[in-house]
Amino acid sequence: MRRGWAFVLFVLGAVVASRADEPEMRTWKDASGRFKIQAKYAGMNGANVMLKKADGSQMQVDLEKLCSADRQYVEAQQKKLAEEDPFKPVPAEPAKKAATPAPRPSAMARPGARSTPFGRPAAPSPFDGTPPPDDGTPEVQPDWSAAALPEMPPDGPWKLAIGPAPAAPEGSRPRAVPIPPRADFFEKREGFLVNAPGTHALAGFAMDNPKPGTSRVVLCDLRSGKLLGQGRSEGVMVPLDLSDSGDRLLVRNEEFGFGNSGRLELWNLTAEALEKAWRFEPYGDLDKNDRNIQWAKFLGTGRFATIGGKGKLVVWDLDPVQPRTTITVDDGCIPGISPDGKFLAFVEKGKLGVLEVDAGRVAALQPMPVTHSAWPALGFSPSGKRLACVSAGKLYAWNTEDGSLHRDILLAPVAVQAGSPPIWTDDDHVLVGDRFIIDVDSQVKLWQYDGGETVVGDRTGLCWFLLHAPHNQPSAVVPARIPQPAAVHALKQALADPDYFVLRPGAAVTIDVNGIPDASQRPKVVESLTARLAQVQAKVAAGSPLVLSAAMAQGKEEDVSYRTMGAGFRTDNFKVRPHISSVKLTYQGQVAWESAASTLPFVDFAHLGPNESLADHVKKFEKPNYDFFAHVEVPRLVARPKPGANTFTLGTSQISATGVR
Structure with missing residues (x-):
């Protein structure tokens, strides 16, 4: 029989809606x-x-x-x-405005820059113009002959001196800034940026149609609380980073197809015009999708860095543009930039490394806590004393002075999107998933912040939230210093309670395997869960109010489609009922933590053996997976569940235009 392979596409069964509307x-x-x-x-x-x-x-x-x-x-x-909304806003009569003294220009505002009132477009200006399609932007031709490929040092402890962020100017106070609404229902947001010093913010918007599309950027002065202007350009462009001075922008094109998002441009945002300084394809010599630019950041005033396909990271001189240093990082890695701008942290092949930017050398290297780190995203604390990495549902925190691992925290039930970097608000707290702040020392999921569409942290630890807004309503950029005093006080009270953590080192746990239908498998599951509890220094004891329950159940029937390639082209459809393996930790009957997995994978490449059919292969997904219980990761600390609470944090706050509520 011929060997073959197939790619699986899962189509889940439909369910009829309960109401017609x-x-x-x-x-x-x-x-x-x-x-x-x-x-x-x-x-x-x-x-x-x-x-x-x-x-x-x-x-x-x-x-x-x-x-x-x-x-x-x-x-x-x-x-x-x-269209169905009956509550249409009625345009208000223009109110007569009392005369007020003209505001003094902000120290961060450029001469001639204009501010835009909240919800009202600026009068036409050259900055609001659209450059012609053939705008004569200079094309950069990089010379790779001088690019250095630094050697990797031996693994082990390190000794680094990473400085804090520069102090903010005396008397400066961050302010909320209004953002104009989307210009059209089909205009979508393409990026929200705050520069490292926290002096300027930029919101990007784009429309795909009519082709080739249009991009719009809105620039804000966060010190004066005013809009500086808007700029437009042909094509769909994604803002990547804003310079420390707030007047230079790195953008890349966004086009359909493999390798069509590989053009990088530098825009100068002046009071007179949106000027395109240069453009080029940093990875134009690579094949197909590897040409795409995945990440780009300014490194101080004279350099920037990019990452392309296959994890090729390049540090570039800015003027003139020339490659300076190149290293390889994991595909999907989001590096961390130290607050003093001198170091860049990365992950590559199971190793955590730190690149000294000016010297062009890898100053430190050590193994990650796990061999494989999926989509690692890194960030430094404002003091430079801590470094964090979010990867595959875990938060790792190191002391940067010697590279020692400070904490290894399981984030569940917090879900963090791939490529979303941790935001240190100080040396003890990290914001993850745009909403949840973690107290690193205690590992407590401290507080939840709602109301923000997204959030960016500056190098001082100040968080800048872009507020949610309907498509035809203005939004706002709001600064917030978190955690606020009320959250810190709540944490102190919780930690003063000796029973706050129900699962902790030394805790007694009862194991319940009555949810395992096959009685012959129960001893094996008990053995597996006992070993997992021992990993977090918990012990098994009958009669404890803290119960770890295991269950195995057959799920709903699902449709599976395989597309065969290499030996003809056809699609084969199958119906599968996978098994769901699950564990649940309850305290006095209330759920404190749970985890589950299906035997049906998201993606499957079916490499068929001799005399094996696709039907035989698919039948494997209907077998129970008892190995799940041997590999499920139990958190080291689990807080006591709160009756009636709909959140696993100590509290929740709303971010609004007036701040944290």
């Missing part, structure tokens, strides 16, 4: 086509789509991560909602 249960796909889920559309949360699964639980996903058909579906739902 409710969004239907449908299959949602990500942009790559690899991941799918069955859920109902439940609305928008800023740039995230809210989805409601059949079991009633909700999840959210970045709109830009969805496939084109799903994005169109969301746009249609939003447009339908806007």
